Amino acid sequence: MPFPDTTPRTDSDHDRRMRWFREARFGMFIHFGLYSSAGGVWNGRDLPGVGEWLMSNGRIPVSEYQQLLERFNPVAFDADAWAKTAKDAGMRYLVLTSKHHDGFCLWDSDHTDWDVMSTPFRRDILQELSGACRRHGVKFCLYHSIMDWHHPDYLPRPGWDKRSTDGVDFDRYVAYMKNQLKEIVRKYGPLGILWFDGEWEPTWTHERGLDLYRTVRSLQRDILINNRVDKGRNGMQGLTTDERYAGDFGTPEQEIPPTGLPGVDWESCMTMNTSWGYKASDTRWKSSDELLRNLIDIASKGGNYLLNVGPDGRGEIPAASRDRLRDIGVWMRRNGQAIHGTVANPFKTVPAWGRVTRKEGRPGDTLYLHVFDSKTKRVAFPHPGATPVRASVLGSSVKPAVSNTASGFELDVPDLGASTIRVVKVDLAGKVSVA
Numbered sequence: 292m293p294f295p296d297t298t299p300r301t302d303s304d305h306d307r308r309m310r311w312f313r314e315a316r317f318g319m320f321i322h323f324g325l326y327s328s329a330g331g332v333w334n335g336r337d338l339p340g341v342g343e344w345l346m347s348n349g350r351i352p353v354s355e356y357q358q359l360l361e362r363f364n365p366v367a368f369d370a371d372a373w374a375k376t377a378k379d380a381g382m383r384y385l386v387l388t389s390k391h392h393d394g395f396c397l398w399d400s401d402h403t404d405w406d407v408m409s410t411p412f413r414r415d416i417l418q419e420l421s422g423a424c425r426r427h428g429v430k431f432c433l434y435h436s437i438m439d440w441h442h443p444d445y446l447p448r449p450g451w452d453k454r455s456t457d458g459v460d461f462d463r464y465v466a467y468m469k470n471q472l473k474e475i476v477r478k479y480g481p482l483g484i485l486w487f488d489g490e491w492e493p494t495w496t497h498e499r500g501l502d503l504y505r506t507v508r509s510l511q512r513d514i515l516i517n518n519r520v521d522k523g524r525n526g527m528q529g530l531t532t533d534e535r536y537a538g539d540f541g542t543p544e545q546e547i548p549p550t551g552l553p554g555v556d557w558e559s560c561m562t563m564n565t566s567w568g569y570k571a572s573d574t575r576w577k578s579s580d581e582l583l584r585n586l587i588d589i590a591s592k593g594g595n596y597l598l599n600v601g602p603d604g605r606g607e608i609p610a611a612s613r614d615r616l617r618d619i620g621v622w623m624r625r626n627g628q629a630i631h632g633t634v635a636n637p638f639k640t641v642p643a644w645g646r647v648t649r650k651e652g653r654p655g656d657t658l659y660l661h662v663f664d665s666k667t668k669r670v671a672f673p674h675p676g677a678t679p680v681r682a683s684v685l686g687s688s689v690k691p692a693v694s695n696t697a698s699g700f701e702l703d704v705p706d707l708g709a710s711t712i713r714v715v716k717v718d719l720a721g722k723v724s725v726a
């Protein structure tokens with residue numbers, strides 16, 4: 292359960308806030324900023340590390356990094372194309388980096404000139420994308436980094452930053468950050484999520500985290516705030532260590548928890564290659580099948596999948612990402628009901644043939660059997676505590692007969708020809724009740 296914030300709350304307040312998130316199950320993460328125009332290359336050298344950490348990977352002083360301002364001109368940026376790409380893939384929300392660790396702001400901020408209006412592009416990206424999300428029915432959410440390698444009052448200075456710390460006032464930086472958050476909620480809200488990051492440095496404390504959670508909650512009562520607003524995240528495993536800490540959901544990164552945790556909301560964020568921000572040399576792309584299995588595995592454990600794209604310096608989502616999202620979209624158009632609005636596998640075991648998701652309903656629940664291997668011909672599942680009344684293969688007219696076994700049921704899964712992951716929908720006479 293999340294930290295009780297200042298506003299009077301009951302579990303139903305939290306559940307009401309989380310309803311769309313739990314229904315969505317699938318969102319797009321977008322890492323875009325000055326670093327996108329460098330693509331991981333600085334002074335002709337392809338730097339090791341992820342693309343959005345260019346400033347750190349190249350130990351680039353602020354005075355030199357500023358040159359990227361003149362290079363930032365994503366002339367191919369098309370907010371409707373980004374929003375439609377997410378929608379067509381079956382993604383119900385998108386989270387854009389409003390400000391990453393380099394402090395650069397993708398909107399026209401009243402509080403700094405270190406923003407998109409100081410580049411040749413001179414267009415408000417948050418304004419354009421929030422409008423496109425509304426047009427395409429995708430919930431608009433924003434990532435915001437607490438850590439800021441550019442702001443003169445942020446501490447600690449990164450190792451490569453030799454600027455003087457005389458007169459530096461971290462409280463003044465926090466006030467700046469809060470003013471910007473008020474600005475982006477007022478100008479581009481209501482937001483689905485404020486997705487904080489960069490909370491790991493010692494200057495950011497539990498007290499500051501609680502205060503920031505309450506501040507954001509006061510800006511928009513139903514906004515979701517991830518657990519990286521505070522200090523309670525258990526590293527990359529991402530779940531909150533105990534309920535003293537603020538945050539509406541946990542944030543595993545580049546990994547999927549081994550099991551779902553009843554009553555805990557969480558979202559695994561992952562890249563398609565290995566870099567969040569665009570990196571031209573990073574061609575280590577996961578296959579569409581692997582990405583789809585991740586989505587299904589995460590949903591079967593009651594979590595959300597936040598899958599990342601890193602648009603390039605022209606503002607285009609890389610073709611390799613678009614191809615994979617297209618493949619996922621084809622599957623989701625046939626099988627999306629087995630992901631959206633589902634809850635975790637009710638059984639104590641994970642089947643060898645794939646995964647199970649569940650949808651609560653009346654008069655009975657529904658099980659979705661996700662069969663991973665196209666060569667699997669027959670699947671068995673334990674007794675769900677309610678009698679199966681019919682089975683059907685999503686996207687086909689096949690209605691497999693359900694047979695009783697000593698420990699539950701089994702049924703044939705027809706060969707659908709393609710090497711796709713098949714889903715069998717099993718309607719039950721009543722509610723699942725598994726000991």
Ligand code: FHN
Pocket residue numbers: 341343344488489544560567
């Ligand atoms: O340092 C960031 C990184 O650049 C990226 O934004 C990821 C995405 O969750 N978060 C931090 C690393 O944990």
